[in-house]
Amino acid sequence: MDAVDFTTGFDLPEAGRNMHALMSRLYPIARSITGAGIRETFSILGETLPLTVHRVATGTPAFDWTVPPEWNLRAAWIEGPDGRRVADAAATSLAVVGYSTPVDARMPLAELLPHLHTLPDHPDWIPYRTSYYRETWGFCLPHRVLESLPEGEYHVRIDATLAEGHLDYAECVVGDADDVVLVSTHACHPALCNDNLSGVVVAEALARALAGRTLRHRYVFVFIPTIIGSLVWLSRNPAITGRVRHGLVLACLGDPGAFTYKRSRRGRALVDRAAEHVLGELGGSVEDFVPYGYDERNYCSPGFNLPVGALSRTPHGRFPEYHTSADSLEFVRPEQLAGSLDACLRIVEVLENDRRYVNLNPHGEPRLGKRGLYSVTGGLRPDQRDEYAMFWVLNFSDGAHSLLDIAERSGIPFRIVARAASRLAAAGLLAPGEAGA
Numbered sequence: 001m002d003a004v005d006f007t008t009g010f011d012l013p014e015a016g017r018n019m020h021a022l023m024s025r026l027y028p029i030a031r032s033i034t035g036a037g038i039r040e041t042f043s044i045l046g047e048t049l050p051l052t053v054h055r056v057a058t059g060t061p062a063f064d065w066t067v068p069p070e071w072n073l074r075a076a077w078i079e080g081p082d083g084r085r086v087a088d089a090a091a092t093s094l095a096v097v098g099y100s101t102p103v104d105a106r107m108p109l110a111e112l113l114p115h116l117h118t119l120p121d122h123p124d125w126i127p128y129r130t131s132y133y134r135e136t137w138g139f140c141l142p143h144r145v146l147e148s149l150p151e152g153e154y155h156v157r158i159d160a161t162l163a164e165g166h167l168d169y170a171e172c173v174v175g176d177a178d179d180v181v182l183v184s185t186h187a188c189h190p191a192l193c194n195d196n197l198s199g200v201v202v203a204e205a206l207a208r209a210l211a212g213r214t215l216r217h218r219y220v221f222v223f224i225p226t227i228i229g230s231l232v233w234l235s236r237n238p239a240i241t242g243r244v245r246h247g248l249v250l251a252c253l254g255d256p257g258a259f260t261y262k263r264s265r266r267g268r269a270l271v272d273r274a275a276e277h278v279l280g281e282l283g284g285s286v287e288d289f290v291p292y293g294y295d296e297r298n299y300c301s302p303g304f305n306l307p308v309g310a311l312s313r314t315p316h317g318r319f320p321e322y323h324t325s326a327d328s329l330e331f332v333r334p335e336q337l338a339g340s341l342d343a344c345l346r347i348v349e350v351l352e353n354d355r356r357y358v359n360l361n362p363h364g365e366p367r368l369g370k371r372g373l374y375s376v377t378g379g380l381r382p383d384q385r386d387e388y389a390m391f392w393v394l395n396f397s398d399g400a401h402s403l404l405d406i407a408e409r410s411g412i413p414f415r416i417v418a419r420a421a422s423r424l425a426a427a428g429l430l431a432p433g434e435a436g437a
Helices: 012-026 036-045 109-115 143-147 193-210 228-236 270-282 334-353 385-396 403-410 414-426
Strands: 052-057 070-079 085-088 103-108 153-163 166-174 180-186 218-224 244-250 259-262 284-287 308-312 355-359 398-402 430-435
Touching (some): 012 036, 012 193, 012 334, 036 218, 166 193, 180 193, 193 218, 193 244, 193 334, 244 270, 244 334, 270 308, 270 334, 308 334, 355 403, 385 403
Parallel strands (some): 180 244, 259 284
Antiparallel strands (some): 070 085, 103 153, 355 398
């Protein structure tokens, strides 16, 4: 069985440019966990992916939660005493607190101030704030603007609806195998590129990269509003959740930081080991599971305990631009997105290729030279990793050790180990056994 190489020959720089271009299209859309913005986002993703969009009515239960009313924003602004607008959602959707209730009122500055949100430590940035499950209203603006506001009467208007409607989420399925790899990303945040348009565009590119391949797994890509979306998806897909063998939550994949992988609740699932091995090659760190973060906390809740980890660069809340207007198209670069797609493809490569083999000539070392598998000159150097890997594969192909086991123990990249196994199998020295754990 030949090992499948998922990145050789793949034009990563072009993919990075395409991802950034898609991000530029999605960036201006005023998204929230429900409403027209997230539906417009799915419409654009549907231009390149075979998406199925699911609509779930307000009031539908999802375990201990309920689908909230649908929120749609038409306009939101504050006019100062001189008639000039000091905050306007037409300029940036971050200007209004997400899920703000409608308001049309005139009030003095003292009454307005409790509804204004700023970042004193970054006076030129606009914060991102929401109020999904508590009825209130508010605006976000640069602290420098707040400090310049004069006394007087302000006209506040939020033209929005908060009513019975739907929550939308989208799925893209690649492959038709029984065993499932779940790839989940939240698509609800407005005007924020790293969190999480980066996850959206990397997932879109990954789905397209896998399309048309012969795969051992079925890949279910889920584009959801954060937290409530994963709860809704889990509540509606009991048959699929029982077949999830591996999973990744993708978020914050466009900043310049090194990679960070957060293990699943299981801690040593194959996806955890695959990610740790890949990050060992690419550079990065691995952290233990904690029951907080993005949607992995629902996938890994004790009632499901799915083997789903989370891949990011700098994790949420650990970069200054997090949840601010500085998380912009300039902050996220094509080459950073390309590197993140590369990491995802390498993890997929492990999931697809990991298996156990049985050495068919286990009594002593077989002659590789006569089979064309060994250099004609003696004196193998350890840096000749393809040939070196064959000795590791032959020695540990006892039906009990997988290729990832061998890669971890030898320190040789998984791709080289898998390639060695393919060559040995083609030469009649190995027989394929069971898939990896």
